[in-house]
Amino acid sequence: MRHESSQVIGNFLPEQYEKDAQLEINHNYLTSQFFDYKEIFKRIEGVVLQNDFTLGKAVDDFERRFAGLHQAEYAIGVGSGSDAIFLSLKALGIGPGDEVITPPFTFFATVGAIATTGATPVFVDVEIDGFNLNLDLIEAAITPRTRAIVPVHWAGRICDMKRLRQIADKNQLKIVEDACHAVSATRDGEFAGALSETACFSFHPLKNLNVWGDGGIILTNSFELSKRLKLLRNHGLVSRNECHEFAFNSRLDTIQAVIADYLCDKLPEITNARIRNSKYLDSHLKDFPQIQLHTRMENLKEVYHLYSFLCEKRDDLSEFLRSRGIDAKIHYPTPLHLQPAAKHLGHKRGDFPIAERVSNQVLSLPVHEFITTEQLDFMIQSIKEFYDAQTA
Amino acid sequence: MPKLLNVPFVDLGAQYLEIRDDLLNRIDEIGKSGQYVLGEECRQFELELADFCGSSFAISVANGSDALFLVLKSLGIGPGDEVITAPNSFLASAWVIVATGAVPKYCDVDSYHNLDPLSFKQAITSRTKAVIPVHLAGVPCDIEKIVEIANASNIQVIEDCAQAIGATFNGRHVGNFGIAGGFSLHPLKNLGVMGDGGFITTNDEQLAQKLLMLRNHGLKNRDEMLIWGYNSRLDEVQAAVGRLKLRLLKKWNKRVAEIADKYRKAFLGRIDLPNFPTESRPVWHNFLIFHEKRDEMREYLLENGVDTRIHYPIPIHLQIGHNNEFSAGDFPKAEYQSAHSLSLPIYPTMSNEQVQHVVTNVLEFCQMNLP
Numbered sequence: 001m002r003h004e005s006s007q008v009i010g011n012f013l014p015e016q017y018e019k020d021a022q023l024e025i026n027h028n029y030l031t032s033q034f035f036d037y038k039e040i041f042k043r044i045e046g047v048v049l050q051n052d053f054t055l056g057k058a059v060d061d062f063e064r065r066f067a068g069l070h071q072a073e074y075a076i077g078v079g080s081g082s083d084a085i086f087l088s089l090k091a092l093g094i095g096p097g098d099e100v101i102t103p104p105f106t107f108f109a110t111v112g113a114i115a116t117t118g119a120t121p122v123f124v125d126v127e128i129d130g131f132n133l134n135l136d137l138i139e140a141a142i143t144p145r146t147r148a149i150v151p152v153h154w155a156g157r158i159c160d161m162k163r164l165r166q167i168a169d170k171n172q173l174k175i176v177e178d179a180c181h182a183v184s185a186t187r188d189g190e191f192a193g194a195l196s197e198t199a200c201f202s203f204h205p206l207k208n209l210n211v212w213g214d215g216g217i218i219l220t221n222s223f224e225l226s227k228r229l230k231l232l233r234n235h236g237l238v239s240r241n242e243c244h245e246f247a248f249n250s251r252l253d254t255i256q257a258v259i260a261d262y263l264c265d266k267l268p269e270i271t272n273a274r275i276r277n278s279k280y281l282d283s284h285l286k287d288f289p290q291i292q293l294h295t296r297m298e299n300l301k302e303v304y305h306l307y308s309f310l311c312e313k314r315d316d317l318s319e320f321l322r323s324r325g326i327d328a329k330i331h332y333p334t335p336l337h338l339q340p341a342a343k344h345l346g347h348k349r350g351d352f353p354i355a356e357r358v359s360n361q362v363l364s365l366p367v368h369e370f371i372t373t374e375q376l377d378f379m380i381q382s383i384k385e386f387y388d389a390q391t392a
Numbered sequence: 393m394p395k396l397l398n399v400p401f402v403d404l405g406a407q408y409l410e411i412r413d414d415l416l417n418r419i420d421e422i423g424k425s426g427q428y429v430l431g432e433e434c435r436q437f438e439l440e441l442a443d444f445c446g447s448s449f450a451i452s453v454a455n456g457s458d459a460l461f462l463v464l465k466s467l468g469i470g471p472g473d474e475v476i477t478a479p480n481s482f483l484a485s486a487w488v489i490v491a492t493g494a495v496p497k498y499c500d501v502d503s504y505h506n507l508d509p510l511s512f513k514q515a516i517t518s519r520t521k522a523v524i525p526v527h528l529a530g531v532p533c534d535i536e537k538i539v540e541i542a543n544a545s546n547i548q549v550i551e552d553c554a555q556a557i558g559a560t561f562n563g564r565h566v567g568n569f570g571i572a573g574g575f576s577l578h579p580l581k582n583l584g585v586m587g588d589g590g591f592i593t594t595n596d597e598q599l600a601q602k603l604l605m606l607r608n609h610g611l612k613n614r615d616e617m618l619i620w621g622y623n624s625r626l627d628e629v630q631a632a633v634g635r636l637k638l639r640l641l642k643k644w645n646k647r648v649a650e651i652a653d654k655y656r657k658a659f660l661g662r663i664d665l666p667n668f669p670t671e672s673r674p675v676w677h678n679f680l681i682f683h684e685k686r687d688e689m690r691e692y693l694l695e696n697g698v699d700t701r702i703h704y705p706i707p708i709h710l711q712i713g714h715n716n717e718f719s720a721g722d723f724p725k726a727e728y729q730s731a732h733s734l735s736l737p738i739y740p741t742m743s744n745e746q747v748q749h750v751v752t753n754v755l756e757f758c759q760m761n762l763p
Contacts, residue, residue: 031426034424037419041416044586049408051402051403053587054587079455079623079624080454086622096493108610108611108617108621112610112620116622205428212428212627212628213428213625235457235484236713237483242706242711244711244713246491248487249456249484249588253588254587330615340618340619341617
């Protein structure tokens with residue numbers, strides 16, 4: 001007897017990918033990205049033939065390079081972006097009885113990482129402009145049990161970290177940045193990780209800097225934390241045979257580090273293309289009364305992991321664009337406080353009105369480095385046709 | 393020094409060459425498909441693993457530790473509970489218990505260097521929720537007896553099969569005796585991928601459903617999360633590696649069994665070997681021998697080009713991670729193993745000359761160091 005796990009539950013992605021693959025202008029650009037896979041194979045073979053599969057030199061080299069790119073002291077490669085957040089919280093001693101503040105509008109893993117430490121996620125609503133934590137609301141949510149804040153740099157737009165640091169210091173809180181969208185992003189010239197205990201990045205295949213599977217990395221400027229995190233990601237081992245504390249297995253695979261290192265060369269190009277495409281869309285979409293873009297700020301280098309905006313008749317527009325072969329996506333339709341898993345937190349609709357509004361109105365368009373100006377024009381033209389038909 | 397070695401402890405590069413051409417094509421396909429996580433390779437690999445292990449479900453995860461950890465979580469084991477395991481295993485067997493908030497309890501091992509059923513029975517308390525018997529080094533433990541004792545006390549059995557893919561007990565694959573089995577696909581395992589990887593076998597549909605959510609953020613579909621979960625998935629590329637190697641595993645395990653036979657025949661009566669239950673068909677992830685002068689033997693072998701390892705020099709209960717909670721002497725057989733066991737090279741691409749070279753040098757050392 002055997003069963004297909006996908007028939008039971010969970011392996012839902014293949015169907016989604018198949019559907020998306022029929023579109024012409026796609027969020028998923030991986031096919032084009034790895035056209036030069038032979039060069040990558042060559043580098044991977046180097047690792048393979050040395051039997052150097054877990055941690056090892058390629059991981060060390062990449063960690064140093066990634067830290068350098070973000071002007072951080074230490075980088076610790078881990079199994080995924082989710083694990084980066086989870087291990088950071090563990091390293092800071094956060095667990096049952098503690099509260100951690102985070103926005104309800106984010107990917108599941110931000111909150112999943114908090115909840116799986118045993119701590120209680122405490123939501124604070126987001127701002128309508130930028131979809132990041134509303135810093136004005138944070139202090140009201142702080143209780144004697146609050147230990148940390150996990151801000152999310154949504155779509156690669158860094159929060160006001162200076163002000164958040166002040167709030168955290170005043171209340172003796174730690175900051176673990178969810179920088180999964182924010183590779184290369186800056187605010188006032190500073191990268192994620194500059195003002196926090198740790199910054200957590202993801203190399204999931206659809207991220208700006210990606211690998212061929214799951215991967216993540218943690219940046220920190222604290223030697224103590226870097227030491228602790230290196231133990232936590234590798235069974236607590238200080239050497240092959242000595243275990244100083246019982247801990248997890250969450251390592252960045254060596255072959256994935258090779259791929260990430262390879263793509264680092266291309267990162268400036270990737271980032272610039274995303275910025276260029278986003279500015280182009282901005283310049284045309286700003287004239288639509290039905291669309292609300294974020295205020296673009298001089299002191300921010302946004303890296304547009306997602307190009308997302310608020311729009312009227314979102315679901316109809318999304319469907320219309322998809323019928324045109326444009327992979328319009330919703331990140332994400334249900335805020336975290338309304339997910340079945342959050343039931344024990346006792347929230348209801350209306351608790352975080354901005355997050356709920358964003359979930360109802362947000363739409364993302366592909367802006368990756370393989371999108372052409374013709375494709376951008378086609379997206380703009382299609383949106384225009386949709387709204388023209390509405391008002392006609 | 394390594395240049396002089398002519399029997400390395402492992403030779404993964406040689407395994408890679410066996411699958412190289414197919415693998416490069418597959419990776420190219422995956423690259424072009426644009427789907428790198430939870431896709432077709434992973435789905436097929438899970439079906440093939442379930443077939444291979446004779447289980448209803450195989451669920452791939454990020455590594456062998458996660459395999460056991462996610463099962464414990466799925467069973468609701470946590471703070472206030474006790475879980476029993478063997479102190480001579482790799483420390484992840486105990487860590488996964490600590491990670492849930494439960495307390496690891498140990499019992500001593502038998503002459504098979506696996507969990508001793510009697511010692512296990514004595515370690516059971518009213519708080520014991522589960523036992524994790526380890527099929528150490530690919531040698532199945534006395535699993536039927538352990539399951540019998542566990543059932544009588546209403547305790548769940550989760551088999552640690554990290555080192556034992558393909559091993560059977562009474563003709564049945566390990567991983568099917570308890571509620572679930574946790575396997576590792578770490579590069580050094582008999583079936584190893586090119587990085588971290590693992591999977592779980594179970595015949596319990598409800599458990600399988602829970603595990604499929606827990607490994608992927610608790611998601612039921614792209615947008616709906618039913619429980620707080622983890623991110624613990626096997627990459628598509630790694631699944632492709634696993635699939636290609638799985639085709640060769642029977643052949644590889646057969647060759648490894650041949651080598652083990654040669655070792656056993658050559659050493660029988662001359663050197664202290666761990667025994668195993670007659671019902672067990674091991675897959676010899678490691679081949680252990682015992683010697684009073686283990687460290688000297690290791691040095692002697694290295695001088696003669698034979699690389700060896702110790703699994704494991706510090707038993708789990710004496711690791712610093714346990715903060716002196718236990719003392720030396722608590723589990724004498726496990727401690728004896730830590731002090732006296734040596735693992736000889738054993739892998740499918742070893743030549744007969746290499747095997748003979750190991751045998752000759754081991755016997756020479758024994759001859760020079762007669763008790």
